[in-house]
Amino acid sequence: MRNALSLTILCFTIFLSCKGPEARRPINKQSGVYVDNSIKRNKKLIALEEQxxxxxxxxxASQEYIASPNGFWYTFVKKDSTQLVTPQVGDLVSFNYDVKTLAGTSILTTEEVGNQVYQIDQSNQDLISGLREGLKLMKPGEVVTFLLPSYQAYGYYGIDGKIGSNVIIKTTVTLNEIKNKNEDN
Known part of the structure; x- marks a missing residue:
């Protein structure tokens, strides 16, 4: 009987001592203060750029600027009301552009950039978001000037040796051609 009681106590002790793995808790808890401060800083930056x-x-005032729902402004330098086609997803577009500061200082000339070919919303081409969205508003032969806040342009990184971080840009784009995705080569 004594062995049975000892065996029962031993089994009961072993059973109670086995518990599942316990999750480790982090040593330092992040409070989100950095993210909150970053959000506040970026909102202030956007407000200043918009001003x-x-x-x-x-x-x-002689130029009529249109506010885009994507966060930039644009004006037509040359508008073609006879064309009806704008680029659609998958279309190849050929275009030229230049980049200037808001004050008009040249950053990249049309010659430096050269003729660009971009597939709308399906290309891995490194093209700033303001141009990606702006091209969708254009028709072949049109020339449009875009005012792009830094977050729509080169943002925090800028262009090494050419433009600093968080700079508003003014870019004039000429859409040369739209090649429909359904056309045979």
């Missing part, structure tokens, strides 16, 4: 763009638009 600068509005001032530029007011100075150039």
């Amino acid at each position: 600068d763009i509005q001032k530029h638009i007011e100075k150039n």
Whole structure:
């Protein structure tokens, strides 16, 4: 009986001592303060950039700028009302553009950039988001000037040796040709 009681206690002790793995807790808990501060800083930056763009638009009252739902402004330098076609997803577009600061200082010339070919929304080409969205608004032969806040342009990184971080740009784009994705080569 004594052995049975000892065996029962031993089994009961072993049973109670076995418990599942316990998750390790982090040593340092992140409070999200850095992210919150970054959000506040970026909202202030966007507001300041939008004020600068509005001032530029007011100075150039002879040009009618249109606010895009994507966060940039544009004006037609040359508009073609006879064309009906705008680029659609998968279409190949051929275009030229230049890049200037909002004050008009040249950063990249049309010659430096050269003729560009881009497949709408399906290309891995390194093209700033403002141009990707802006091309969709254009028709062949049109020339459009875009005012792009830094987050739609080169953002925090800029262009090494050419443009610093968080710079508003002004770019004039000429859409040369749209090649429909369904056309045979």
